[in-house]
Amino acid sequence: MGIDAVIRKSAEVLVEKEGEVRLVIASILAEGHVLIEGVPGIAKTLTAKTIARLLSLDFKRVQMTPDLLPADVLGGYVYDAKQGIFILKKGPIFTNVLLVDEINRGSPRTQSALLEAMQERQVSIEGQSFPLDRPFIVLATQNPIEFEGVFPLPEAQLDRFLAKINSTYTTTEGLKKVLKEIDLIEENFNSLKPLLSKEEVLSAIKEAREVRVDDAIYDYVVKLVEESRKHPAVRLGASPRAGIALIRLAKALAYIDSRNYVIPDDVKAVAKPVLTHRIIIKPEHEVSGVTPDKVIEDILAKVEVPKP
Amino acid sequence: MSPVFEGRALATLLLVFLLFSLNQLLAVAEDISRIHTPDFPERLSEVLNEGTNPINYSEYFQLIKEFFDLANNNVSFDELLRNPSLSGDLDKLVNLVSEKGDLENAHRIKVLRDYSFLNPQELLQNISSDELRSLLQKVVENGFLNEEILKEISEMYLSGNISFDDYVKALYFLKKTSSDSDLVVKIDSLLMNALLNSLANSSLNVLSGASTDTQILENNVTSEALKSMLSFFSKEVSADEGLVNMLKGFLERTNTQLPSLPEVRFPQFSIGLPAPVIPFNVGPLTTLPLLTAILLGVLTYMLVKRERFAAVLTRLPLIRDRYLGGPDLRSEVIRAYWGSVELLKKRIPRSLNETHREYLDKVLMSAPSLSESFKYLTEAYERVRWGAQEEKVFINGVRKAYEDLVRELSKA
Numbered sequence: 001m002g003i004d005a006v007i008r009k010s011a012e013v014l015v016e017k018e019g020e021v022r023l024v025i026a027s028i029l030a031e032g033h034v035l036i037e038g039v040p041g042i043a044k045t046l047t048a049k050t051i052a053r054l055l056s057l058d059f060k061r062v063q064m065t066p067d068l069l070p071a072d073v074l075g076g077y078v079y080d081a082k083q084g085i086f087i088l089k090k091g092p093i094f095t096n097v098l099l100v101d102e103i104n105r106g107s108p109r110t111q112s113a114l115l116e117a118m119q120e121r122q123v124s125i126e127g128q129s130f131p132l133d134r135p136f137i138v139l140a141t142q143n144p145i146e147f148e149g150v151f152p153l154p155e156a157q158l159d160r161f162l163a164k165i166n167s168t169y170t171t172t173e174g175l176k177k178v179l180k181e182i183d184l185i186e187e188n189f190n191s192l193k194p195l196l197s198k199e200e201v202l203s204a205i206k207e208a209r210e211v212r213v214d215d216a217i218y219d220y221v222v223k224l225v226e227e228s229r230k231h232p233a234v235r236l237g238a239s240p241r242a243g244i245a246l247i248r249l250a251k252a253l254a255y256i257d258s259r260n261y262v263i264p265d266d267v268k269a270v271a272k273p274v275l276t277h278r279i280i281i282k283p284e285h286e287v288s289g290v291t292p293d294k295v296i297e298d299i300l301a302k303v304e305v306p307k308p
Numbered sequence: 309m310s311p312v313f314e315g316r317a318l319a320t321l322l323l324v325f326l327l328f329s330l331n332q333l334l335a336v337a338e339d340i341s342r343i344h345t346p347d348f349p350e351r352l353s354e355v356l357n358e359g360t361n362p363i364n365y366s367e368y369f370q371l372i373k374e375f376f377d378l379a380n381n382n383v384s385f386d387e388l389l390r391n392p393s394l395s396g397d398l399d400k401l402v403n404l405v406s407e408k409g410d411l412e413n414a415h416r417i418k419v420l421r422d423y424s425f426l427n428p429q430e431l432l433q434n435i436s437s438d439e440l441r442s443l444l445q446k447v448v449e450n451g452f453l454n455e456e457i458l459k460e461i462s463e464m465y466l467s468g469n470i471s472f473d474d475y476v477k478a479l480y481f482l483k484k485t486s487s488d489s490d491l492v493v494k495i496d497s498l499l500m501n502a503l504l505n506s507l508a509n510s511s512l513n514v515l516s517g518a519s520t521d522t523q524i525l526e527n528n529v530t531s532e533a534l535k536s537m538l539s540f541f542s543k544e545v546s547a548d549e550g551l552v553n554m555l556k557g558f559l560e561r562t563n564t565q566l567p568s569l570p571e572v573r574f575p576q577f578s579i580g581l582p583a584p585v586i587p588f589n590v591g592p593l594t595t596l597p598l599l600t601a602i603l604l605g606v607l608t609y610m611l612v613k614r615e616r617f618a619a620v621l622t623r624l625p626l627i628r629d630r631y632l633g634g635p636d637l638r639s640e641v642i643r644a645y646w647g648s649v650e651l652l653k654k655r656i657p658r659s660l661n662e663t664h665r666e667y668l669d670k671v672l673m674s675a676p677s678l679s680e681s682f683k684y685l686t687e688a689y690e691r692v693r694w695g696a697q698e699e700k701v702f703i704n705g706v707r708k709a710y711e712d713l714v715r716e717l718s719k720a
Contacts, residue, residue: 214696264694265666305663307660308646308693
């Protein structure tokens with residue numbers, strides 16, 4: 001029983017979400033966080049819950065609102081009237097999979113506290129540090145069509161997400177299947193049993209790190225990153241962290257495909273999820289319809305695949 | 309006769325004809341190389357023999373021997389200069405060294421003799437190194453000339469900080485201003501060493517130039533001179549090791565017969581038949597058009613059958629690897645894959661940004677008849693190239709897949 005079984009099982013609950021499931025699992029194996037952009041009602045929460053359940057991981061959810069405080073996410077000391085002392089009440093961040101719904105609705109202060117904890121994988125409460133459990137992955141969602149009452153994430157904080165997934169509606173056939181089989185889907189979800197233990201997930205993370213990467217793959221990634229900075233429509237290109245993310249996610253994807261080596265296809269497959277939120281387009285090109293995805297396509301078309 | 313057999317027979321005939329022509333050309337070329345350019349000397353001795361050349365090498369080595377014998381018998385440099393006969397010999401040697409073109413050593417010997425006539429004031433004024441001049445002035449003013457100063461001046465010369473001329477002037481200056489008889493003897497010995505080193509270097513130049521000339525090397529006088537030189541330098545603690553080794557080398561060569569160079573011949577085959585006699589006179593201008601016509605014929609055939617030739621060419625490295633032992637399995641698999649891509653991309657274009665899997669998908673869509681063999685090659689390539697998993701690749705399968713692909717393509 002392995003990762004491929006998890007993907008197969010998740011298909012019983014999630015319709016036309018295999019690509020997203022693979023990317024989320026790859027991010028867990030690469031120990032990186034994921035930003036899911038999509039409209040409400042497209043099974044973002046269900047995706048996170050399903051994966052967490054199949055991998056025996058703790059799951060918690062936070063709904064971001066402008067009045068949510070850092071302590072509501074991280075936790076804090078509260079007075080216990082019975083005992084007459086302050087006791088630590090850990091926040092929802094102390095979990096394995098944290099779904100942060102509508103992250104851009106949270107105040108910059110709360111966003112910042114959350115993203116700092118994501119980066120350092122530890123939480124400081126009243127000057128005391130608490131390491132977070134492994135694996136720890138934040139699946140943050142944001143709604144692309146809202147502009148009122150939101151606080152867009154700054155570029156530096158976006159860079160902390162390993163990958164960004166653009167979650168879309170299902171196809172007509174997919175939607176029909178959901179409508180017809182919703183009872184079965186709910187039943188399947190309720191009867192989901194873990195397929196991997198947490199220890200097995202940690203062991204898979206370790207194995208994914210050991211996936212072989214040929215020198216030519218590193219050269220290919222370097223060229224992609226450098227080319228992203230030279231593109232005429234780009235104001236801010238990919239950072240070195242983006243390059244690291246490309247390699248890590250490509251390794252995890254290779255591992256999911258039962259390979260212990262990375263191929264150029266892996267890098268190509270993760271290029272959009274990794275780079276799309278890291279590339280900023282010049283305003284004059286943005287108004288003429290150039291998007292980060294278009295730029296990434298240009299770069300992939302321009303950079304030669306390693307040969308021989 | 310089938311067209312395939314006809315083609316092979318024609319190619320074999322052409323190959324035999326070309327090999328025969330090449331063999332003939334080589335034989336002629338070899339004979340030409342044996343013909344010596346008229347009026348051009350073949351050996352150095354032809355140029356240097358005593359009858360035609362003014363330089364008398366026997367006299368030269370006789371004089372060299374004389375000076376080294378004197379040094380071996382502890383004759384001082386001062387005595388050498390004061391003896392009119394020896395001084396005359398030194399003049400002769402300067403002329404001989406100069407005539408054979410070794411101007412540097414001729415100048416050095418001349419300098420060693422001429423500066424002995426200058427007075428201390430003249431010597432000091434003519435020293436070009438300011439550092440050396442001020443050092444000598446201080447030595448004279450303070451009167452602290454000792455062996456350390458001599459050593460310092462020698463080091464300045466050996467490290468290239470002062471010229472040979474300045475070195476000799478300095479030694480003469482100190483010799484003429486010093487009242488310490490022991491130091492004067494020491495300076496004399498340094499001057500003698502300078503003279504003998506110049507003579508030894510001059511001899512080496514002569515012997516190196518005459519490395520193939522047995523008349524000089526086998527001469528008894530040369531051998532005696534070398535022995536005398538080696539006898540002197542073997543007593544010198546500070547003798548240049550390289551110089552001594554070269555002298556030893558030349559001495560060994562004077563005692564042994566030099567081996568002649570091995571003769572190099574092109575391998576030639578003989579069919580044991582008399583050369584065909586052409587019953588008419590083929591002018592030299594007929595050969596060129598004939599060869600051009602053959603070449604054009606071959607090129608035209610290759611152009612018409614270019615796809616088949618391209619397939620054969622891409623197979624050549626694989627065939628070589630199989631029969632002559634290729635570099636390794638990894639290279640063979642990678643070459644087989646890219647060889648097949650080269651053949652395929654004429655029908656199914658491949659862009660540089662396409663991965664091997666993307667191209668495989670295109671091939672599977674466009675040419676199902678090739679899909680099985682190309683898929684096998686792609687999978688083997690992926691394992692070997694990106695996974696370094698040579699152990700998981702079955703090389704005979706790769707070879708078969710490649711041959712199947714080539715066969716399938718040549719059918720089309």
